[in-house]
Amino acid sequence: MIVADSSEVLVIQDLTAAVDGVPILKGVNLAIKAGEIHAIMGPNGSGKSTLSKVLAGHPDYEVTGGTVQYLGQDLFALEPAERARAGVFLAFQYPIEVPGVSNADFLRLSYNARQKHRGLPELDLLDFDDLLQQKLPIVEMNPAFLSRSVNEGFSGGEKKRNEILQMAILEPTLAILDETDSGLDIDALRVVSHGVNQLATPHNCCLLITHYQRLLQYIIPDFIHVMAEGKISLTGDRTLAEELESKGYDWLKDGDG
Amino acid sequence: MITLASLRQLGQEHLGYLTPPTRQREGWQYLRMPELLPTATTTQGREIATSSAPWQSFAIPGAYQGRWFQGRWQPPVGPEPEDGELWFGSLGDRPPGDPLVQRLVGLVSQHPATRDYFGYSNQAALEELAILYVPQNRAIAQPIQILSYAAAQPEGACMVVHPRCLVVLESGSQATLLERWLSEDGGALWHNGVTEIFLGPGARLDHVMVQQQGSSTLHLQTTALIQEGHSQYQGYALALGGHTSRQTLHVQQHGSATETVLSGLIYGDGDQHHELYSCVHLEHPHSTSRQLQKVILDGHAHGVFWGKIQVGQKAQETNAGQLSRTLLRSPKARVDTQPQLEILADNVKCSHGATVSQLDADELFYLLSRGIDPETATRLLSYGFAAEVIRQIPIAAVRQSLEAWLMQHTASTVPSGS
Numbered sequence: 001m002i003v004a005d006s007s008e009v010l011v012i013q014d015l016t017a018a019v020d021g022v023p024i025l026k027g028v029n030l031a032i033k034a035g036e037i038h039a040i041m042g043p044n045g046s047g048k049s050t051l052s053k054v055l056a057g058h059p060d061y062e063v064t065g066g067t068v069q070y071l072g073q074d075l076f077a078l079e080p081a082e083r084a085r086a087g088v089f090l091a092f093q094y095p096i097e098v099p100g101v102s103n104a105d106f107l108r109l110s111y112n113a114r115q116k117h118r119g120l121p122e123l124d125l126l127d128f129d130d131l132l133q134q135k136l137p138i139v140e141m142n143p144a145f146l147s148r149s150v151n152e153g154f155s156g157g158e159k160k161r162n163e164i165l166q167m168a169i170l171e172p173t174l175a176i177l178d179e180t181d182s183g184l185d186i187d188a189l190r191v192v193s194h195g196v197n198q199l200a201t202p203h204n205c206c207l208l209i210t211h212y213q214r215l216l217q218y219i220i221p222d223f224i225h226v227m228a229e230g231k232i233s234l235t236g237d238r239t240l241a242e243e244l245e246s247k248g249y250d251w252l253k254d255g256d257g
Numbered sequence: 258m259i260t261l262a263s264l265r266q267l268g269q270e271h272l273g274y275l276t277p278p279t280r281q282r283e284g285w286q287y288l289r290m291p292e293l294l295p296t297a298t299t300t301q302g303r304e305i306a307t308s309s310a311p312w313q314s315f316a317i318p319g320a321y322q323g324r325w326f327q328g329r330w331q332p333p334v335g336p337e338p339e340d341g342e343l344w345f346g347s348l349g350d351r352p353p354g355d356p357l358v359q360r361l362v363g364l365v366s367q368h369p370a371t372r373d374y375f376g377y378s379n380q381a382a383l384e385e386l387a388i389l390y391v392p393q394n395r396a397i398a399q400p401i402q403i404l405s406y407a408a409a410q411p412e413g414a415c416m417v418v419h420p421r422c423l424v425v426l427e428s429g430s431q432a433t434l435l436e437r438w439l440s441e442d443g444g445a446l447w448h449n450g451v452t453e454i455f456l457g458p459g460a461r462l463d464h465v466m467v468q469q470q471g472s473s474t475l476h477l478q479t480t481a482l483i484q485e486g487h488s489q490y491q492g493y494a495l496a497l498g499g500h501t502s503r504q505t506l507h508v509q510q511h512g513s514a515t516e517t518v519l520s521g522l523i524y525g526d527g528d529q530h531h532e533l534y535s536c537v538h539l540e541h542p543h544s545t546s547r548q549l550q551k552v553i554l555d556g557h558a559h560g561v562f563w564g565k566i567q568v569g570q571k572a573q574e575t576n577a578g579q580l581s582r583t584l585l586r587s588p589k590a591r592v593d594t595q596p597q598l599e600i601l602a603d604n605v606k607c608s609h610g611a612t613v614s615q616l617d618a619d620e621l622f623y624l625l626s627r628g629i630d631p632e633t634a635t636r637l638l639s640y641g642f643a644a645e646v647i648r649q650i651p652i653a654a655v656r657q658s659l660e661a662w663l664m665q666h667t668a669s670t671v672p673s674g675s
Binding site for chain 2: 057058059060079080081085089090098099100101110113117149166170
């Protein structure tokens with residue numbers, strides 16, 4: 001939702017980044033205000049996922065120039081865990097399996113790290129379980145998945161639900177969803193999208209990264225950006241998605257720059 | 258008539274012909290064994306009262322507990338099982354002429370794994386023999402714990418203890434045995450233990466072994482097992498403490514359709530050296546052997562896993578799998594892992610694998626991206642690596658104490674990025 005006079009959560013200016021010395025981001029500019037949902041679309045290899053990893057602080061991605069302000073602060077001055085505690089959340093395209101660590105323990109550790117950072121009380125096992133029981137319906141998740149190892153043996157859809165459950169528990173200010181729709185059947189897509197929609201408030205914002213228009217039928221973005229060759233080449237409203245769906249990405253190359 | 262004295266004498270005679278293995282001997286290349294053994298030994302420990310040993314911290318609720326204290330056997334304490342025919346104590350409890358006593362002493366040193374320098378050193382010092390005897394078709398629900406504790410003198414000759422246990426489960430019986438080896442950090446100690454186990458037809462033993470010796474202990478332990486047909490053995494061997502440790506697990510199969518499951522965890526830090534030598538020797542058809550060994554090494558620690566599976570010509574339709582996985586938490590840590598399959602039968606399914614890795618950078622980043630600090634994340638991943646073994650342990654109190662131990666001990670290192 002576009003909220004009048006809302007504050008800027010994320011301001012990206014001329015951001016450049018490289019992986020293994022190869023430049024991927026070549027000057028990204030983007031501003032997201034509280035309450036807004038932005039979608040970044042674009043062909044494979046355009047740098048969409050790189051942007052999400054850079055924002056979350058993955059060590060394989062090297063920032064080579066530009067700035068990112070998060071709530072008025074230099075985002076890159078924060079370590080990955082500090083960014084998370086400050087309210088940046090990345091829903092992974094391929095959620096990682098962590099054998100031997102129970103999902104419930106993992107969720108509680110994450111939650112308590114965030115609570116501690118906010119100066120709020122940490123929850124013990126019992127109280128946290130109460131919180132979990134409240135949040136599970138958001139993603140229609142079977143409680144049996146809580147006692148299993150994090151993502152281990154989960155199906156693609158279960159992994160993505162688990163990502164949104166984490167988002168529900170951590171209540172991020174900036175949620176970045178990296179190709180959350182990939183590998184989902186229509187039911188899982190509905191559940192996951194519904195979860196994301198329930199979590200949207202005037203105080204947080206969401207950056208959806210997707211290759212397909214399909215997700216945007218369930219989560220309605222306020223802005224759509226098209227990324228090509230490491231830059232945002234076009235910005236529009238939700239109707240842009242339909243145009244892209246019918247025309248593909250190739251026509252952009254001609255109109256670019 | 259066989260007596261402890263005659264066994265001791267036999268041990269001394271055999272020992273006279275043997276010398277400690279040198280590094281030229283197969284399977285001994287990673288230990289400077291003759292030099293590691295103390296030149297002067299004493300059986301006298303530091304003068305402490307039996308009650309001042311930390312028994313309480315290692316007590317298992319509801320368990321029947323026998324103790325080796327300063328190398329000497331103490332009568333069991335705790336709730337006695339209702340089954341009066343169970344015998345948990347030491348050989349001296351019964352008259353030497355008792356037929357069961359004679360049968361049991363006849364089993365001592367029958368297993369080839371006990372007939373080496375260390376086995377005979379143990380036998381040559383045999384003063385007492387701890388006995389766990391479960392009669393036919395009895396299922397003992399409560400765990401049986403044998404705790405070993407020694408406190409050496411801070412200076413002077415190295416203390417030596419030679420605890421020896423004999424475990425016999427008659428046909429169709431079941432038990433859960435926990436052996437835990439502990440010692441003080443201070444004075445030098447050489448633990449040279451032997452546990453011999455005989456599982457009758459269809460018997461089942463769950464056997465948890467936890468080595469948490471003090472930092473100046475040389476721990477050598479042989480577990481020698483004979484399995485009759487259709488018996489099941491589940492062994493869990495955890496090497497956590499001591500300065501240098503070597504555990505030998507040797508399984509001999511005396512009947513068909515046996516099941517042997519070995520799970521192990523080695524955790525080494527500082528300049529610890531841990532070895533696990535296992536041998537599963539199958540000579541009868543339709544058996545299963547599964548083995549999972551996890552190794553976590555930090556600091557300058559050195560771990561050795563040597564796992565042999567011998568499948569004899571008659572052991573058709575054997576199903577044997579072995580996997581060893583090592584996590585190196587420090588660039589100075591080292592592991593030597595050597596799976597060995599010797600297969601003579603032609604219709605068998607055998608697999609083995611070994612992996613050595615560092616903490617996974619993607620797993621680490623995933624935890625960090627959820628706000629978990631690097632130290633906790635590292636600890637959690639190391640713990641998760643070991644959990645596959647820990648979680649199978651059938652005694653909840655042991656599981657919990659090991660989880661706590663691991664959480665505490667894996668806390669120290671933060672990896673230097675990906």
